[in-house]
Amino acid sequence: MLRAIRNKSILPAFSAVRAFSSSAKEMTIREALNTALDEEMSADPKVFLMGEEVGEYQGAYKITKGLLDKYGPERVLDTPITEAGFTGIGVGAAYYGLKPVVEFMTFNFSMQAIDHIINSAAKSNYMSAGQISVPIVFRGPNGAAAGVGAQHSQCYAAWYAACPGLKVLSPYSSEDARGLLKAAIRDPDPVVFLENELLYGESFPVSAEVLDSSFCLPIGKAKIEREGKDVTITAFSKMVGYALKAAEILAKEGISAEIINLRSIRPLDRATINASVRKTNRLVTVEEGFPQHGVGAEIWFSSLHCLFSVQLVNSWKYTNLLHLLNSTSVIEESFGYLDAPVERIAGADVPMPYAANLERMAVPQVEDIVRAAKRACYRSVPMAATA
């Protein structure tokens, strides 16, 4: 079922009309998130929501619509305006054994609470030697929206993904949204769940399996949205849609692009990325966030990373290594497989401007991805991607 959907030409992010599969239903990201929350709250009485406007207002972006009416004010808490406060309180509730889902109106506001996310949540299991587990989910829109200015447009994937103890997920499609949010809520570790405001209204086909209330996606596994053989393009969230559009354009010019939807930023599915790079020999990383120390920088390094596995091949522990290689997903060296420098597409290294024309130039566009793929394939395109 899932393979059938994947092999269809995946529909671009912003088209209004969808080709309808005969067996698949359509669902918006908003519905996907709402149903996931509803089902997990129904299945486990310890799950509860908190955040600004999540209750009476039905959610700032209507993600939590109807949940206050259904579960009552004890399980859907409208909080006062203090991210630091309600995050601390959510963490305390998780310490004691509840399973909070804390909403940030955007992840920009999570900076107010970042001490609690990192120091009180991410590190607690370790610092308490396993005595304090923190089964909490932090969710909300991340990255650029449209015309909201610099303080509402930053992408936090790289910041959170740097921290051991956290898991960081970013869905693209409705299947991703449902499966990953459910996985996040069920996970005993703290999870940062990065959504995208502009995708909330987008519809995607979903199979019956995805609609089932027990549906769950594994954390740490990327998805190959489109298979290809000439260049690997990694992306997450909204950029997956752009990458798929770029793949369509590239296909017309004879370049077959493999699009990897990361789904999980931490842990990063290095095995899938590296297997793809060893197949295509070319890599383009795409993200909306700032370039320095970003997700692309980490993927770049992953593709070069030479782990102990190579050294150990030469040691007397060879037989143990084989066992290790067969039973776990080992980071493997791919540097030797690259036929071109890795291309990194990211947002402009400036605070997000407001004017529509400037904003458009500060985030990656489909053309940028196409040009980067061509450069990786040695089609003559100048380095400066924009005029």
Added chain:
Amino acid sequence: MWKSNTIFNHFKSTLNFSLLSSRRFASTIAQNPSTFNSIPHANQVIDFPGGTVKFIPEMRFISESSQERIPCYRVLDDDGQPLANNFVQVSEDVAVRMYNNMVTLQIMDTIFYEVQRQGRISFYATTIGEEAINIASAAALTMDDVIFPQYREPGPLLWRGFTLQEIANQCFSNKYDNGKGRQMPIHYGSNKHNYFTVASTVATQIPHAVGAAYSIKMDKKDACSITYFGDGGSSEGDFHAALNFAAVMEAPVIFLCRNNGWAISTPTSDQFRSDGVVVKGQAYGVCSIRVDGNDALAIYSAVQAAREMAINEERPVLIEALTYRVGHHSTSDDSTKYRPTNEIEWWRLARDPVARFRKWIERNGWWNDMAESELRNSLRQELLHSIQVAENLEKPPIADIFNDVYDVPPSSLREQEQWVKDTVKNHPLDYPENISA
């Protein structure tokens, strides 16, 4: 004039109606749309969002402080004599146990401070001068009440049965440390004793306690949470958010502020300009009390009363315990650099909470000099023995570097662990002998 008033009033009444008629869920307090009274009158009231408010024609600013400071509740005078008979009676067993624990805390602190000075542990922070707060508050709680400490409250752990050997193991971070050697000394924590692991981050435990209290309330347990913090901690944003929230959520939590006069070198006069911390309760809709922190019986009574209020009435309570930090902030501090030595000595001797409580239990015939010297000697022996044992135990194994980062160790960490173990094995001369796999 009249005409414009009518139009204005009509506009206001429409606005009023739409503001107040929004649907509210059953459990929140309903706002009653009021009939707008357009006639100016000395006794006019109006239903602004939040409730009825009276109008006054005088422009009156509320003073930043009241005429008198909020008085302080105490039971025993400086000589250990009860001031009145209206305090919660403590049985001989409980009183003697409280005293034993206070002495234990005092001796433990003195000896471990010296151990750090000798270079055998890296760090220590004492609780000297605050033994009454530590022990008496714990004595007034039950084992089901969840404790969220700052870092100057090992007393409740001792009260609940954490042993001196376990304290020593944590300070020496050996393999029996139930913190697996992950933290600096004095960062104790124990699920078994319902005492959440100490974190150095100031005041973060305050909203945690509120969240836990909310969970306890949802579980309908006969329990509350308690959190400790200092005068300095009350400046953090977390303090304000937590009190505000606790009131709104009606959470059964006790906020116990140890106002000991100093936040490292910052005296309270530089920390805030309010009348201490107790007055901040009312600002957030939290009932509060100021207590003599060096009076074990006053602390005991206040915490017990607060616990009942918190659980039975589902509300937070703030207790400000006035005391003095006799020791330095920690072994990294020399407080004689910023405060007079004679001030420290006066509080250490004349205001010692342990001595004061001793006078009371002796006067009751429950304690004497012989019991005192026996207790102090045996404690010293036990402590020195625990320290010796702890110091000579192995450190935690390499595996403990990589465990507990996540619930289930990811393959990447397992690989790194194997790498480290193999490196140590293949290059034994480069690593100390006492690293175990």
